[in-house]
Amino acid sequence: MSISTVLYSGLSGLRASQTAMNTISQNITNANTPGYVRTEVVLAPRTQLGAGGGVEVTSVRRAADRFLATASYIAEAARGSSAARADILSRAQSNFGDPASSTSMFALLDDFWSAMTEMSVDPSSTLRRVDAVSTLQTMYSEVHRIGESIQDLVSEADQRIADAVNDAQSLINRIADLNKEIQLNKRTGADASGAENAQSALVDELSALLDVRVAPQTEGGIHVRTSGGALLVGVQPATISYTPNSTPFATHGTIRINEGLGLNSNLEPYIQGGEIAGLLQVRDQDLVGLSEALGGFAGALADALNEVHNENASAPPVGNLVGRQTGLLGTDQLGFTGRTTIAVTDATGNLTQRLSVDFDAGTITSEAPAGTLSFSNTIGSFASVLNTALGISTPAGSASFVDGVLSLNVGGNGGVVVQQDSANPSERAGRGFSHFFGLNDLISRPTPLFFESGVDAADPHGFTDGAITYQVTDSLGRNVATRSISISGPLAGPTSDWGDLLDSLNATGTGLGEYGVFALDNNTGRVSFTPNPGFDIALVSDSTLRANTGVSFTALHGLSQAATAGRAFEVDVDVEIAADPGRLAVGRPNLSVALGQRVIEAGDNRGAAALVAARDSVRSFSAAGVLTAQSTTLAVYAARLGGEAGRMAQDAERAQLGSQAVATAAADRRAQIEGVSLDDELMKMTQYQNSYAAAARVIQAATDMLDILMSIGYR
Numbered sequence: 019m020s021i022s023t024v025l026y027s028g029l030s031g032l033r034a035s036q037t038a039m040n041t042i043s044q045n046i047t048n049a050n051t052p053g054y055v056r057t058e059v060v061l062a063p064r065t066q067l068g069a070g071g072g073v074e075v076t077s078v079r080r081a082a083d084r085f086l087a088t089a090s091y092i093a094e095a096a097r098g099s100s101a102a103r104a105d106i107l108s109r110a111q112s113n114f115g116d117p118a119s120s121t122s123m124f125a126l127l128d129d130f131w132s133a134m135t136e137m138s139v140d141p142s143s144t145l146r147r148v149d150a151v152s153t154l155q156t157m158y159s160e161v162h163r164i165g166e167s168i169q170d171l172v173s174e175a176d177q178r179i180a181d182a183v184n185d186a187q188s189l190i191n192r193i194a195d196l197n198k199e200i201q202l203n204k205r206t207g208a209d210a211s212g213a214e215n216a217q218s219a220l221v222d223e224l225s226a227l228l229d230v231r232v233a234p235q236t237e238g239g240i241h242v243r244t245s246g247g248a249l250l251v252g253v254q255p256a257t258i259s260y261t262p263n264s265t266p267f268a269t270h271g272t273i274r275i276n277e278g279l280g281l282n283s284n285l286e287p288y289i290q291g292g293e294i295a296g297l298l299q300v301r302d303q304d305l306v307g308l309s310e311a312l313g314g315f316a317g318a319l320a321d322a323l324n325e326v327h328n329e330n331a332s333a334p335p336v337g338n339l340v341g342r343q344t345g346l347l348g349t350d351q352l353g354f355t356g357r358t359t360i361a362v363t364d365a366t367g368n369l370t371q372r373l374s375v376d377f378d379a380g381t382i383t384s385e386a387p388a389g390t391l392s393f394s395n396t397i398g399s400f401a402s403v404l405n406t407a408l409g410i411s412t413p414a415g416s417a418s419f420v421d422g423v424l425s426l427n428v429g430g431n432g433g434v435v436v437q438q439d440s441a442n443p444s445e446r447a448g449r450g451f452s453h454f455f456g457l458n459d460l461i462s463r464p465t466p467l468f469f470e471s472g473v474d475a476a477d478p479h480g481f482t483d484g485a486i487t488y489q490v491t492d493s494l495g496r497n498v499a500t501r502s503i504s505i506s507g508p509l510a511g512p513t514s515d516w517g518d519l520l521d522s523l524n525a526t527g528t529g530l531g532e533y534g535v536f537a538l539d540n541n542t543g544r545v546s547f548t549p550n551p552g553f554d555i556a557l558v559s560d561s562t563l564r565a566n567t568g569v570s571f572t573a574l575h576g577l578s579q580a581a582t583a584g585r586a587f588e589v590d591v592d593v594e595i596a597a598d599p600g601r602l603a604v605g606r607p608n609l610s611v612a613l614g615q616r617v618i619e620a621g622d623n624r625g626a627a628a629l630v631a632a633r634d635s636v637r638s639f640s641a642a643g644v645l646t647a648q649s650t651t652l653a654v655y656a657a658r659l660g661g662e663a664g665r666m667a668q669d670a671e672r673a674q675l676g677s678q679a680v681a682t683a684a685a686d687r688r689a690q691i692e693g694v695s696l697d698d699e700l701m702k703m704t705q706y707q708n709s710y711a712a713a714a715r716v717i718q719a720a721t722d723m724l725d726i727l728m729s730i731g732y733r
Contacts, residue, residue: 024723027072031712035713038702044057054693086692101296117657135630137626173264176263180260310644317582324460332602345574355378358439360375362408362433365433366616387410460595487502492554503528520545604629
């Protein structure tokens with residue numbers, strides 16, 4: 019071995035030791051830097067000059083463990099998803115308030131029942147009436163507040179999705195840029211660990227937003243995909259975008275990826291974890307379920323109170339009864355069976371006219387004067403004949419059915435009272451005459467409160483223009499079709515009936531025939547839609563209006579969130595009763611008395627008792643959001659609504675705690691392999707300091723030998 023070889027060997031040792039000490043110094047400096055992966059120097063013998071040619075640094079590599087990193091990404095994505103859900107659901111539950119609080123929706127409902135119980139003691143008390151009406155208004159105001167808060171949370175989740183998508187796009191771009199830097203360093207033989215560390219930290223951030231999987235590229239850098247397979251970083255970064263929509267009950271758009279390429283660009287089916295997945299779930303499922311349940315509760319409570327209130331009357335009876343918006347037309351079949359009684363009273367409440375309505379026979383029988391009038395089986399015909407019957411009463415009255423609303427009026431300070439026949443009560447789609455038309459409703463809504471309209475398949479559907487548009491997605495969330503059913507041509511004709519409309523909706527190719535079935539329930543007249551397995555159908559828009567009622571197809575049948583969940587916004591104490599609590603009907607009239615006798619006394623408390631009894635009577639509730647179909651009491655139903663909100667929040671919190679523990683464990687295990695141990699690094703520093711000193715001594719020894727040899731040769 020020549021002296022030059024010894025010198026080269028010692029010099030390579032100095033350089034290798036110096037590189038190693040610099041690397042160790044960098045590790046120690048970043049010991050507390052989050053996401054930093056320690057670097058290691060890889061040494062190998064130099065063989066260019068033969069055996070003993072020294073040592074060389076073949077690479078400076080990161081001590082990264084791909085499999086532990088993947089486990090960390092999975093755990094972090096689960097944590098991000100559960101944290102987003104837990105945060106929003108916790109706030110949603112807090113909106114319902116503590117059931118023990120005196121200001122919660124449930125406590126206010128109890129206050130109303132208590133006020134009605136106290137009303138039984140003194141039904142004529144104006145103060146008690148005002149208190150009962152005010153308490154019920156306050157309760158429904160709280161329902162409105164909760165409903166609006168839930169929609170605010172939907173809007174917040176939607177905006178957070180947009181923000182998270184923007185953050186993810188920024189991270190994707192930066193990861194792709196670092197790919198180029200890493201590849202350049204690899205090609206030139208420079209140290210790429212700094213860029214790789216920076217890239218790793220960015221991937222860690224991205225994994226909290228999206229569930230990612232990382233694979234190395236041959237030439238350096240990484241490919242990044244979602245766990246569903248969507249490529250986020252390859253040769254070029256993907257382009258993702260989302261436009262939020264803060265409109266209540268909106269049909270939200272989708273997260274788009276590489277939309278300019280003209281491919282199926284919905285990213286959402288490929289997202290299975292991360293904050294974005296959690297926000298999508300809470301926006302599209304959790305909050306929708308709560309909103310539907312709240313709307314169902316608001317509607318069910320209103321319907322139960324109205325059922326009783328329509329059998330009650332105030333003392334003395336009021337002279338005008340204005341019904342609810344039914345969405346029906348005068349040409350619709352009347353569809354009632356059984357009998358009902360409509361009474362006219364004078365200003366003191368004494369009976370002056372009794373009209374016995376027999377829907378089976380199609381007759382109205384009056385007593386003063388005695389006579390019988392016949393009507394055909396349409397709403398318009400019945401209203402016209404009833405108008406005639408009231409017109410011959412004393413005091414004279416009138417009836418009208420205009421734009422979906424039935425009204426009864428009696429002049430001369432008289433009153434009008436409607437009551438079911440006890441032996442053969444009237445009924446259409448499960449509700450009595452006054453209850454169905456809402457003639458004496460305690461609770462009202464501008465649009466249909468319930469969706470059992472009783473329409474018949476042979477009735478004209480009444481829509482002359484507009485369109486109903488649906489968006490179809492498959493089980494993976496991919497857009498399959500957008501179908502718009504337009505009310506035009508023969509379908510817009512005056513003789514086109516509900517059967518024709520259903521045929522158009524169920525048509526293959528132009529309707530939704532391939533994806534589900536619209537059906538009309540012959541007992542209730544409600545149209546329902548059942549999607550085929552593997553498809554999800556979302557209403558995009560509905561511009562139809564049924565004549566001049568202002569009621570659309572989906573509003574009439576409860577086929578949209580605005581119709582069902584929207585009840586939490588719109589249901590309230592009837593404006594007439596709110597303005598005049600004296601109209602609160604707390605007595606039960608007796609329409610079997612003789613003409614000239616009083617039909618109701620001011621001290622009658624049977625109506626108030628019946629309203630209180632509605633709280634504990636068992637009734638059937640349809641499925642509404644997170645509340646399943648059930649038979650129970652109003653009190654229990656309200657409690658279950660609060661319980662479901664609490665359960666969802668608690669389940670989300672448990673999921674968050676569990677995923678946080680898993681994420682922490684995965685991060686700790688990864689840190690054990692990839693992190694910096696100061697003790698280990700200091701030991702290595704000592705080792706390389708000694709090797710540096712040894713290499714220096716080799717060079718010094720070779721120098722001394724060379725000096726001796728030179729001096730011998732000189733002499």
